[in-house]
Amino acid sequence: KNEVEQSPQNLTAQEGEFITINCSYSVGISALHWLQQHPGGGIVSLFMLSSGKKKHGRLIATINIQEKHSSLHITASHPRDSAVYICAVTTGNQFYFGTGTSLTVIP
Amino acid sequence: DTAVSQTPKYLVTQMGNDKSIKCEQNLGHDTMYWYKQDSKKFLKIMFSYNNKELIINETVPNRFSPKSPDKAHLNLHINSLELGDSAVYFCASSQDRRALRNTGELFFGEGSRLTVL
Numbered sequence: 001k002n003e004v005e006q007s008p009q010n011l012t013a014q015e016g017e018f019i020t021i022n023c024s025y026s027v028g029i030s031a032l033h034w035l036q037q038h039p040g041g042g043i044v045s046l047f048m049l050s051s052g053k054k055k056h057g058r059l060i061a062t063i064n065i066q067e068k069h070s071s072l073h074i075t076a077s078h079p080r081d082s083a084v085y086i087c088a089v090t091t092g093n094q095f096y097f098g099t100g101t102s103l104t105v106i107p
Numbered sequence: 108d109t110a111v112s113q114t115p116k117y118l119v120t121q122m123g124n125d126k127s128i129k130c131e132q133n134l135g136h137d138t139m140y141w142y143k144q145d146s147k148k149f150l151k152i153m154f155s156y157n158n159k160e161l162i163i164n165e166t167v168p169n170r171f172s173p174k175s176p177d178k179a180h181l182n183l184h185i186n187s188l189e190l191g192d193s194a195v196y197f198c199a200s201s202q203d204r205r206a207l208r209n210t211g212e213l214f215f216g217e218g219s220r221l222t223v224l
Contacts, residue, residue, distance in 0.1 A: 042218065
């Protein structure tokens with residue numbers, strides 16, 4: 001069983017919809033990262049958080065350490081948000097990755 | 108001016124060959140990483156160096172050897188390539204080891220797609 005589980009695996013949304021991607025993990029962590037991988041393959045770090053909530057533009061990331069759960073929200077989704085979103089956790093000396101959520105936003 | 112650059116972007120080679128992928132970062136970061144993304148798009152860390160010192164060395168075949176001549180460079184050498192080595196290899200850097208803790212953001216290269224025939 002993977003240390004990091006994401007849901008859903010695939011998500012299709014209409015432009016403008018509110019989107020939530022979930023990440024659950026089973027190890028004690030120091031931090032959690034949300035990454036975005038575009039169709040071209042490049043990976044961009046969206047957030048790194050260890051508690052609470054962070055917001056950047058239309059993206060919001062939350063984490064609940066007690067429940068070992070994080071969510072990535074996208075408000076007013078846009079076709080350019082179409083990408084694979086990857087959750088990763090670090091334990092201080094190790095990285096574990098989720099299998100990614102493939103998001104397609106339809107105009 | 109690319110922050111984390113990898114070369115080559117694409118590499119096609121025969122089984123049994125030895126190849127290298129180079130990574131350079133111009134961000135002044137202390138920590139660099141190599142990740143492998145398999146055909147199912149699953150990312151896995153392979154190695155991490157902090158200021159030229161190996162800090163993460165995952166269970167990868169001995170055929171894979173990282174080399175860090177200075178803190179701005181982390182190269183990946185692969186000997187006796189096998190079909191299963193085909194993947195996309197990503198280099199990344201962070202300001203320091205805090206990416207492993209709670210304050211260091213990761214910066215990724217564009218990836219190097221290795222195809223072993």
